[in-house]
Amino acid sequence: MRLLFLLTLLLITYSCGTSKDTTPENTSNFRKEYPEFSTQFQNKVKDIYLEKEMYGDFIFAVVDENGLAYSFALNREILDGKRSSLDNDTPIYIASSTKSFTGTLLKILDQDSVLDLDNSLDQYLPELNFNDSIDAKNITIKNLLNHTHGTFSTSMTWKTAFLGYSGGNEELINDLNTDFLFDPSGRYRYSNVGPIVAGMVAEKVTGKNWKTLMEERIFSPLQMKNTSAHVSNFDFKNIRPSLTVNKERGIVEKDFYKSDITMHASGGIISTINDMSKWLATNINQNNVLLNNDSWEELHTSTATQDKKYYTYQRSGYSLGWDIAEYQNNSILTRFGGLAGISFHISFMPDKNVGVIAFSNDNRAYLLPHLMANYAYNIINEQPADSILNIEKTSFDKSFKRENDIQYPDDSEILVTNSGNDKIIGTYKNTENWPTIKIYKEGGHYIFNWGVLKGKIFRNEKGNFNSNLGVLSRDFKISNDSLTTGSLAYKKVRP
Numbered sequence: 314m315r316l317l318f319l320l321t322l323l324l325i326t327y328s329c330g331t332s333k334d335t336t337p338e339n340t341s342n343f344r345k346e347y348p349e350f351s352t353q354f355q356n357k358v359k360d361i362y363l364e365k366e367m368y369g370d371f372i373f374a375v376v377d378e379n380g381l382a383y384s385f386a387l388n389r390e391i392l393d394g395k396r397s398s399l400d401n402d403t404p405i406y407i408a409s410s411t412k413s414f415t416g417t418l419l420k421i422l423d424q425d426s427v428l429d430l431d432n433s434l435d436q437y438l439p440e441l442n443f444n445d446s447i448d449a450k451n452i453t454i455k456n457l458l459n460h461t462h463g464t465f466s467t468s469m470t471w472k473t474a475f476l477g478y479s480g481g482n483e484e485l486i487n488d489l490n491t492d493f494l495f496d497p498s499g500r501y502r503y504s505n506v507g508p509i510v511a512g513m514v515a516e517k518v519t520g521k522n523w524k525t526l527m528e529e530r531i532f533s534p535l536q537m538k539n540t541s542a543h544v545s546n547f548d549f550k551n552i553r554p555s556l557t558v559n560k561e562r563g564i565v566e567k568d569f570y571k572s573d574i575t576m577h578a579s580g581g582i583i584s585t586i587n588d589m590s591k592w593l594a595t596n597i598n599q600n601n602v603l604l605n606n607d608s609w610e611e612l613h614t615s616t617a618t619q620d621k622k623y624y625t626y627q628r629s630g631y632s633l634g635w636d637i638a639e640y641q642n643n644s645i646l647t648r649f650g651g652l653a654g655i656s657f658h659i660s661f662m663p664d665k666n667v668g669v670i671a672f673s674n675d676n677r678a679y680l681l682p683h684l685m686a687n688y689a690y691n692i693i694n695e696q697p698a699d700s701i702l703n704i705e706k707t708s709f710d711k712s713f714k715r716e717n718d719i720q721y722p723d724d725s726e727i728l729v730t731n732s733g734n735d736k737i738i739g740t741y742k743n744t745e746n747w748p749t750i751k752i753y754k755e756g757g758h759y760i761f762n763w764g765v766l767k768g769k770i771f772r773n774e775k776g777n778f779n780s781n782l783g784v785l786s787r788d789f790k791i792s793n794d795s796l797t798t799g800s801l802a803y804k805k806v807r808p
Contacts, residue, residue, distance in 0.1 A: 339382050340381065347693060351385075353692060353698070354373075355385055358387055358685060362387055368558050369675040370399050371387045371678075372403070372405070372672050374669065376667070386399045399553070401585060402585050402586075403585060403586070404539070404551055405553050405655075405672045406657070407650055408652045408655060409580050410649065410659050411508075411577075411578065413634035414634070415527075419511050421608075422518070423454075423608075428515070433450045433451070434453070434462075435449035435450045435452075438517060441486050452464070457506075457511040458507060458508060459632065460631060461501055462506070463500075464489065464493055465496075465506055467492065468488045468745070469506065473577040474579075474580060475782075476763060476766060477574040477575055477748060477765035482513050485513070486513070492745070501619040508634075523578045536591065539585045542576050543573050544572055552569045552583060553569075553672070554568050556654050558675055558676060558677055559716075559718070559721060560717045570783040571652070575765060586670060615629065615630025616630070616633060617630060618630055623649075624680060625705055641687075641691065641694065644663060646660060649682075653783050655673075656683075657671070657682065659671075665693070669689050669690065671686050677713045678709075679716075687702070722773075726772055727770070728769075728771060728778065730754050734759065737759065737778075742806050747803075750796060750803055752770070761778070761787070761789070766782040766784065766785075768782045773788055777789065778790065778791070
């Protein structure tokens with residue numbers, strides 16, 4: 314049994330692989346400095362993965378000032394000793410960790426005097442006037458980046474993150490002008506709105522959109538050759554998908570729910586472990602490839618106060634894209650992200666010159682990247698890592714069970730096609746410029762297609778309808794030619 318276990322570990326280590334972009338000397342130095350790390354870390358991840366009967370992928374890296382120092386990948390293929398496509402060059406979605414890139418981009422433009430972060434929104438986007446209900450002269454670009462601008466729009470947020478839109482920045486600005494909430498307090502209130510609007514400002518002053526600027530100003534200088542803000546730049550089947558899983562059915566849904574139109578300045582980058590290691594090492598080193606010393610200091614220093622605890626991280630501030638927090642009496646900068654089961658962790662401890670990257674895509678295990686990041690930090694910092702993990706795992710266990718117990722509609726509840734049900738087929742439009750809904754037949758069932766998302770239609774317990782769209786689930790009802798979902802009203806368009 315011990316021999317079999319050792320062979321499994323060898324296969325796991327081999328399957329993780331390396332690439333031409335890794336630094337063998339740095340990984341060798343890490344092994345010499347922390348000779349027990351690999352075995353201890355890998356055994357712990359494997360134990361948890363098997364204990365929870367997990368699906369999907371887990372991939373992890375330690376990064377220091379010299380770049381990638383250690384990496385490890387695990388999924389069911391690797392556990393079974395099979396060759397896996399999961400390695401350091403596999404495309405993964407980093408979700409809201411994009412915000413740290415956008416903050417850096419705007420700081421680069423500020424450093425180059427293309428714009429001034431202390432100037433007002435009104436100076437750069439006068440067309441964004443919030444229907445004259447908010448004085449945009451009191452909102453700076455820095456406020457947009459550190460979430461103290463106070464504005465929020467449901468329609469703009471849903472379109473950019475989930476549903477898509479066709480009218481460019483003009484449509485999004487119209488949404489902000491006509492459908493918004495406002496908190497005048499100036500307090501930190503996290504949302505996608507600020508960085509997306511900051512991206513619009515960058516486009517206005519440069520004539521290039523956010524995606525192009527990211528490539529020119531960050532990805533290319535750092536030689537992040539496998540990183541992009543375009544889904545279409547990747548072979549779609551190679552991007553690690555979201556997995557919706559529960560204890561009764563295993564994998565319920567499996568897909569990647571992003572397209573080019575929903576890749577935005579608050580959550581719109583696909584990258585790899587190798588490329589993200591370059592990004593993280595640059596932040597640890599604060600070298601002058603992107604920014605000078607003063608600019609790095611502002612980028613990593615709190616510009617807004619927050620007093621929140623997420624999992625084990627007590628957050629005290631927010632810079633221009635990083636949460637400023639504390640873990641085990643160490644200062645730590647973090648930027649997490651998630652989407653429909655995907656959970657992404659990137660963080661670093663400035664005083665220790667070390668950081669970690671972690672990714673998983675089993676929706677039940679969204680805390681796993683954070684749990685294992687902490688475990689790695691505690692091994693490196695010579696803390697009682699196993700004892701601390703046993704304490705922290707309690708929260709992970711509870712969240713895993715909660716997700717594992719969720720019931721999802723099965724095929725017995727699917728709305729089957731017949732002449733009576735066919736009356737719901739059609740195109741439905743909303744007068745407030747929300748994306749069109751289309752209902753059509755596919756095989757023996759019906760599809761609910763809202764913007765760029767779609768899913769099968771089920772009968773719900775109230776006799777109406779439900780559709781799981783991957784990133785969200787929508788209840789809706791149809792009466793004659795009217796469709797309502799939540800507070801949104803739609804009318805069928807007659808041919």
